[in-house]
Amino acid sequence: MRILSTELPQHVGNQIMISGWVHSIRQLGHLAFVHLRDRSGIVQIVLEGELATLALTPESVITVHGQVVQSKYGAELHGTQVEVLSPAQAPLPIEVNKKEIPASLDTILNHRALALRNPKVHATFTIQSVLAGAFRDFFSARGFTQIFTPKIVASGTEGGSNLFAIQYFEKQAYLAQSPQFYKQMMVGAGYERVFEIAPVYRAEEHNTSRHLNEYTSLDVEMGFIRSFEELMDLETELLQYLFHRVAETCPEELALLGAEVPVIEQIPRLTVQQAQQILLEQYSKTSPEGDLDPEGERLICQYYADQGKPALVFLTHYPREVRPMYAMPAPDHPALTASFDLLFNGLEITTGGQRIHRLEMLEESMRSRSLNLEAFADYLNLFRYGMPPHGGFAIGLERLTARLLGHNNVREATAFPRDRNRLTP
Amino acid sequence: MRILSTELPQHVGNQIMISGWVHSIRQLGHLAFVHLRDRSGIVQIVLEGELATLALTPESVITVHGQVVQSKYGAELHGTQVEVLSPAQAPLPIEVNKKEIPASLDTILNHRALALRNPKVHATFTIQSVLAGAFRDFFSARGFTQIFTPKIVASGTEGGSNLFAIQYFEKQAYLAQSPQFYKQMMVGAGYERVFEIAPVYRAEEHNTSRHLNEYTSLDVEMGFIRSFEELMDLETELLQYLFHRVAETCPEELALLGAEVPVIEQIPRLTVQQAQQILLEQYSKTSPEGDLDPEGERLICQYYADQGKPALVFLTHYPREVRPMYAMPAPDHPALTASFDLLFNGLEITTGGQRIHRLEMLEESMRSRSLNLEAFADYLNLFRYGMPPHGGFAIGLERLTARLLGHNNVREATAFPRDRNRLTP
Numbered sequence: 001m002r003i004l005s006t007e008l009p010q011h012v013g014n015q016i017m018i019s020g021w022v023h024s025i026r027q028l029g030h031l032a033f034v035h036l037r038d039r040s041g042i043v044q045i046v047l048e049g050e051l052a053t054l055a056l057t058p059e060s061v062i063t064v065h066g067q068v069v070q071s072k073y074g075a076e077l078h079g080t081q082v083e084v085l086s087p088a089q090a091p092l093p094i095e096v097n098k099k100e101i102p103a104s105l106d107t108i109l110n111h112r113a114l115a116l117r118n119p120k121v122h123a124t125f126t127i128q129s130v131l132a133g134a135f136r137d138f139f140s141a142r143g144f145t146q147i148f149t150p151k152i153v154a155s156g157t158e159g160g161s162n163l164f165a166i167q168y169f170e171k172q173a174y175l176a177q178s179p180q181f182y183k184q185m186m187v188g189a190g191y192e193r194v195f196e197i198a199p200v201y202r203a204e205e206h207n208t209s210r211h212l213n214e215y216t217s218l219d220v221e222m223g224f225i226r227s228f229e230e231l232m233d234l235e236t237e238l239l240q241y242l243f244h245r246v247a248e249t250c251p252e253e254l255a256l257l258g259a260e261v262p263v264i265e266q267i268p269r270l271t272v273q274q275a276q277q278i279l280l281e282q283y284s285k286t287s288p289e290g291d292l293d294p295e296g297e298r299l300i301c302q303y304y305a306d307q308g309k310p311a312l313v314f315l316t317h318y319p320r321e322v323r324p325m326y327a328m329p330a331p332d333h334p335a336l337t338a339s340f341d342l343l344f345n346g347l348e349i350t351t352g353g354q355r356i357h358r359l360e361m362l363e364e365s366m367r368s369r370s371l372n373l374e375a376f377a378d379y380l381n382l383f384r385y386g387m388p389p390h391g392g393f394a395i396g397l398e399r400l401t402a403r404l405l406g407h408n409n410v411r412e413a414t415a416f417p418r419d420r421n422r423l424t425p
Numbered sequence: 426m427r428i429l430s431t432e433l434p435q436h437v438g439n440q441i442m443i444s445g446w447v448h449s450i451r452q453l454g455h456l457a458f459v460h461l462r463d464r465s466g467i468v469q470i471v472l473e474g475e476l477a478t479l480a481l482t483p484e485s486v487i488t489v490h491g492q493v494v495q496s497k498y499g500a501e502l503h504g505t506q507v508e509v510l511s512p513a514q515a516p517l518p519i520e521v522n523k524k525e526i527p528a529s530l531d532t533i534l535n536h537r538a539l540a541l542r543n544p545k546v547h548a549t550f551t552i553q554s555v556l557a558g559a560f561r562d563f564f565s566a567r568g569f570t571q572i573f574t575p576k577i578v579a580s581g582t583e584g585g586s587n588l589f590a591i592q593y594f595e596k597q598a599y600l601a602q603s604p605q606f607y608k609q610m611m612v613g614a615g616y617e618r619v620f621e622i623a624p625v626y627r628a629e630e631h632n633t634s635r636h637l638n639e640y641t642s643l644d645v646e647m648g649f650i651r652s653f654e655e656l657m658d659l660e661t662e663l664l665q666y667l668f669h670r671v672a673e674t675c676p677e678e679l680a681l682l683g684a685e686v687p688v689i690e691q692i693p694r695l696t697v698q699q700a701q702q703i704l705l706e707q708y709s710k711t712s713p714e715g716d717l718d719p720e721g722e723r724l725i726c727q728y729y730a731d732q733g734k735p736a737l738v739f740l741t742h743y744p745r746e747v748r749p750m751y752a753m754p755a756p757d758h759p760a761l762t763a764s765f766d767l768l769f770n771g772l773e774i775t776t777g778g779q780r781i782h783r784l785e786m787l788e789e790s791m792r793s794r795s796l797n798l799e800a801f802a803d804y805l806n807l808f809r810y811g812m813p814p815h816g817g818f819a820i821g822l823e824r825l826t827a828r829l830l831g832h833n834n835v836r837e838a839t840a841f842p843r844d845r846n847r848l849t850p
Contacts, residue, residue: 021615021811022811037615038615038617039568039616039617040568059810059811060811061811061812061813085782085813085814086782086808086811086812086813087811088809088810089809092810112614113610113611113613113614113807114614114806114810116611116614116615116616122615122616125616126570126616128571128573129570129571132573133565133571136558136561140558143464143465145550146553146554146558147550147554148557148624148641148822148840149840149841150624150639150841150843151576152589152626152638152843152848153848154848154849164577164592164593165591165592166590166591166600167589167590168589168638168843168848169628169630169845171848173848175577182840185537185538185841186538186541186840188538189537189538189539189541190446190462190463190464190541190542190547191464191547191550191551192463192464197622199573199576199624203594205594213593214575224427224444357510357511358511378849378850381536381538382538384513384514385484385513385514385517385539386446386484386485386486386512386513387511388444388486388511389510389511397573415572415574415607415611416574416575416607416610417575418577418593420594423577423578423579423596423598424803425610425804
């Protein structure tokens with residue numbers, strides 16, 4: 001039976017079998033030292049005599065039988081038999097066994113399956129898996145139902161731009177930009193509290209370090225809320241839980257990446273107006289009407305980091321014209337919305353808010369934007385037959401991962417990114 | 426603070442607040458009996474005097490304040506204040522508050538968000554959420570990493586048919602039929618054991634009770650397997666776990682649906698040839714070359730059900746020509762494959778098997794099918810740099826749910842189905 005590299009110390013003195021990739025080879029006369037990498041870690045194997053002369057290439061997949069010996073560097077394996085399950089061609093197109101792969105991000109992405117073997121690159125997606133699992137655990141424990149809604153849709157949630165078109169037999173269809181309408185439908189269908197973990201699609205021409213054309217959206221929607229403040233309370237608790245789980249589960253991956261997980265107590269909440277005021281006063285920085293630009297997002301996070309606080313801040317009360325037609329107007333501020341963004345280390349990772357749940361108000365909001373109400377018939381029907389007050393938010397999984405781990409480019413936190421130019425591998 | 430209907434018994438004698446949908450109303454002189462439905466269940470509310478004359482419509486969303494009283498039928502609420510959060514128009518387009526909605530499946534699907542409020546319809550997706558969560562728990566506990574791979578791809582896994590085309594800026598792209606290549610890449614990238622829960626797309630013209638054009642695939646792939654039997658062992662354990670979790674978590678939903686969860690010990694394994702032999706001997710049923718037709722799939726499950734066993738069976742050793750180019754030939758039977766299907770209550774819910782991991786064998790398999798090797802360059806690269814023996818399987822979440830709960834049409838286990846004709850809601 002195969003054992004894992006991390007299990008070696010429990011088998012000192014025993015004959016065991018181990019399998020994995022040849023991470024490195026050092027030949028010293030009649031001895032060869034092979035570092036073998038498996039999903040749990042890296043272990044040293046000592047080969048003597050004829051075995052030491054085997055022509056092993058880096059990244060070949062091998063199985064080694066032998067005896068576990070305690071050396072001064074830890075448990076190692078003295079090999080008695082080596083089997084090559086799959087030889088690797090040499091040379092490798094990228095040097096995955098350096099601490100950092102000496103290649104551009106573009107080259108790394110061209111050889112993605114190979115690049116992911118580099119322990120540091122590898123660590124990111126181990127952590128991403130933990131984040132997704134913790135997201136589900138958090139909401140399951142709170143009575144949320146996981147939903148699966150279609151990504152092939154008849155129309156966009158906003159009437160049109162940035163949609164990928166698809167020929168659906170005789171009909172024109174689109175790839176969903178978000179599960180917004182469907183998660184609202186599932187709230188209205190009586191599940192009340194729902195979440196979804198699924199891809200979304202944005203046909204944006206932007207080709208920046210922040211944009212992906214396909215990404216994983218962690219979506220939440222919740223009925224019977226009393227205010228949008230509740231949603232920010234919920235997301236604060238969620239992030240506390242996610243970060244705690246990552247810190248607890250992945251200490252080695254975090255160390256490898258040099259990442260420190262912030263410990264959150266409260267996340268400050270500023271209105272957009274207040275944030276703009278701080279930017280002006282502290283950094284002489286002006287902002288666009290009712291919003292922050294990327295530089296402003298960076299600076300307002302910096303503002304908290306400079307005070308030794310986690311670089312997280314909720315921005316609230318965006319004006320109606322920069323938010324979708326379904327955004328609920330803010331209490332006492334009808335020109336503003338009961339909505340928020342969450343910024344983390346300089347980048348927006350969440351958009352959320354309370355939604356309009358009254359039919360007349362929604363129709364009026366659509367008309368004010370010159371939207372064709374007939375194109376939204378299925379959505380509008382939802383509000384005819386009893387819809388509770390509700391709201392929710394969505395987190396981009398790749399952005400969250402990138403911000404947490406200090407990756408400057410969101411592609412580094414995407415296994416196989418799709419961007420303006422990249423469609424493979 | 427709002428409490429849930431199921432929490433009422435813990436609050437007898439107290440003043441509480443409850444919110445939900447008006448499930449039914451019965452007026453008797455100066456009294457009105459309202460059944461209120463929330464995400465946890467249904468509770469009776471008694472209204473007297475002026476409150477009894479409120480013009481409440483079915484499915485309106487209301488909040489009721491009042492005192493919890495123990496009656497001979499259980500805890501009920503004597504309302505003192507009723508607030509209508511969202512009135513429902515009358516009449517409803519479908520009668521969701523009957524035990525069974527008296528309408529065709531097509532009508533039900535046209536009014537899906539409303540239909541899902543019917544407790545029996547509702548129960549299916551509560552169970553589906555539990556299945557998906559249990560799937561993740563099972564694999565997380567076994568060292569599997571959850572992966573997120575792109576659904577916009579440059580080519581199909583098999584060279585072409587049944588693909589939805591999409592215009593990806595200047596390029597032609599497709600919607601992924603399966604994450605097959607990507608899950609293999611992630612095994613080869615050193616994660617070894619991976620799973621994915623994500624939509625897949627099939628542009629099939631079939632419009633049957635078994636087909637969907639978009640569905641949720643529960644995908645698994647695992648490195649360092651010694652035989653494809655291991656994969657069937659793993660899936661057997663998985664189903665034992667999933668079914669146990671559903672039975673434990675959802676007894677009320679199962680009762681409502683009249684569904685009994687099978688208790689699995691072992692799942693029988695037949696070669697396709699053996700299954701064909703049984704069909705011929707027991708049912709005088711002939712089969713197509715190297716495969717079973719839908720009638721054969723139904724009968725071979727019936728064969729076990731008639732013996733009082735769970736209607737589950739693995740079919741193995743499909744001929745190479747009915748399996749994909751990446752299917753590993755069976756040991757000692759080079760014309761057959763180390764592959765399997767799992768049939769459950771008459772329908773295939775899984776396809777799986779060992780994959781070819783040697784470059785030369787894979788290229789030879791592709792050439793024998795006249796596939797263009799250059800179109801698979803990224804995939805083939807994977808096998809140049811060390812790829813362990815591996816295999817996996819995929820389960821259709823909607824089919825699994827439908828078979829488990831006794832739905833004849835897979836659309837009944839799909840929140841918002843996409844089929845040959847249906848693109849909305």
